[in-house]
Amino acid sequence: MLKIYLSVFCLILLITFYSCKPSMYTPTASLVSASTTLETLIEGRSIYMNKCGECHRLHRPSQYSSSEWRHSVDKMQKRAHITDTEKEMVYQYLIAYPKKKS
Numbered sequence: 371m372l373k374i375y376l377s378v379f380c381l382i383l384l385i386t387f388y389s390c391k392p393s394m395y396t397p398t399a400s401l402v403s404a405s406t407t408l409e410t411l412i413e414g415r416s417i418y419m420n421k422c423g424e425c426h427r428l429h430r431p432s433q434y435s436s437s438e439w440r441h442s443v444d445k446m447q448k449r450a451h452i453t454d455t456e457k458e459m460v461y462q463y464l465i466a467y468p469k470k471k472s
């Protein structure tokens with residue numbers, strides 16, 4: 371009986387943990403355009419997740435257009451204490467995700 375309680379408890383813990391984490395897409399080769407590489411996108415994702423979620427929740431890449439991201443990333447660079455190169459990687463990651471047609 372204890373075992374069942376324990377596994378239910380673990381399951382709840384697991385669900386809580388995962389639902390708190392916003393699901394940021396993992397870059398794949400199909401999203402790589404002429405202006406970027408898969409390594410850049412992967413690095414950009416990691417910088418984004420580590421540096422940009424300290425003050426607010428992470429915004430989904432699909433939430434903003436590329437020009438809106440350009441503006442926000444430039445504005446947030448100082449706050450996140452990232453270099454120009456890191457900022458570019460974050461930007462590439464954010465705009466590589468297919469946008470909803472508007």
Ligand code: HEC
Binds near residue numbers: 421424425426447
């Ligand atoms: C030191 C805290 C801090 C860090 C780190 C930070 N932000 Fe922000 N962010 C804010 C605040 C505060 C706002 C509220 C709007 C404002 O003051 O401009 C904001 C707003 C935003 C917005 C909403 C649109 C806008 O431009 O106002 C976006 C998108 C955003 N941040 C993206 C990012 C990204 C990308 C990074 C990482 C490069 C980042 N933030 C890192 C504090 C931070």
